[in-house]
Amino acid sequence: MTQPRWAVVVPVKRLAVAKSRLRGALPGVPHEELALALAADTLRAVLACPAVAEALVVTDDARVAAAARAAGARVLPDEPDAGLNAAFRHGAAGATAGWVAGITADVPALRPAELAGALLAAQNGRQGVRRFLPDAPGEGTVLLTAGPGVPLDPRFGVGSAVAHAASGALPLDGDWPSLRRDVDTAADLTAAARLGLGPRTAALVAAGRPARAAG
Structure with missing residues (x-):
């Protein structure tokens, strides 16, 4: 991969309704601050990835938009209540790079080198075929890629790994633990912390104590 050639789409919900299952994970830390930190650390790693051109x-959240612009991202307006897949499609339609990836905004331990490895694997794989990376449990999806001229055609949601496979996308195979570790629950946040969180999320974890996961 000699030059950046990927556009990466990162949809972010309004902070008031984002990451509802994570609410209360850090006692004393406002939930919106945690949701913003997850997205900011994800975006920080994306922008630091050498394969990423843009x-x-x-989003339709003003705080998210301001943070994204300050970090160097381009912001596209989200349609309220249109849903995650519509946001991915909207972002992909606005991309200027030939290769497009969609990533969820909740991978705060993400290492730029791991994202670069996954994008390189997608780029070197079978042409004309979308690729996806399941999350750590294997049921969801953290990354979806498409080459030039191939629609992203996202199927994010419950059981998205199966949905993406059924739509013709092929799974990516590689050792990228920080990329696969999305954060939906307090237990996920603890697991991500073991990998090493990005600075904003790490600061909030230091300020609060993660709630004990049930069981």
């Missing part, structure tokens, strides 16, 4: 944040 990052597009799709």
Whole structure:
């Protein structure tokens, strides 16, 4: 991969409704601050990835938009209540790079080198085929890629790994633990912390104590 050639789409919900299952994970830390930190650390790693030519944040939250612009991302307006897949499609349609990836905004331990490895694997794989990376449990999806001229055609949501496979996308195979570790629950946040969190999320974890996961 000799030059940046990827556009990466990062949809972010309004902070008031984002990451609802994570609410209360850090006692004493406002939930919106945690949701913003997850997205900011994800975006920071995306922008630091040498394969990425541009990052597009799709949101209708003013705080998210301001943080994204300050970090160097391009912001596209999200349509309220249109849903995550519509946001991914909107971002992909606005991309200027030929290769497009969609990533969830909740991978705060993400290492730029791991993202670069996954994008290189997608780029070197079978042409004309979308690729996806399941999350750590294997049921969801953290990354979806498409080459030039190939629609991203996202199927994010419950059981998205199966949905993406059924749509013709092929799974990516590689050792990228920080990329696969999305954060939906307090237990996920603890697991991400073991990998090493980005600075904003790490600061909030230091300020609060993660709630004990049930079981």
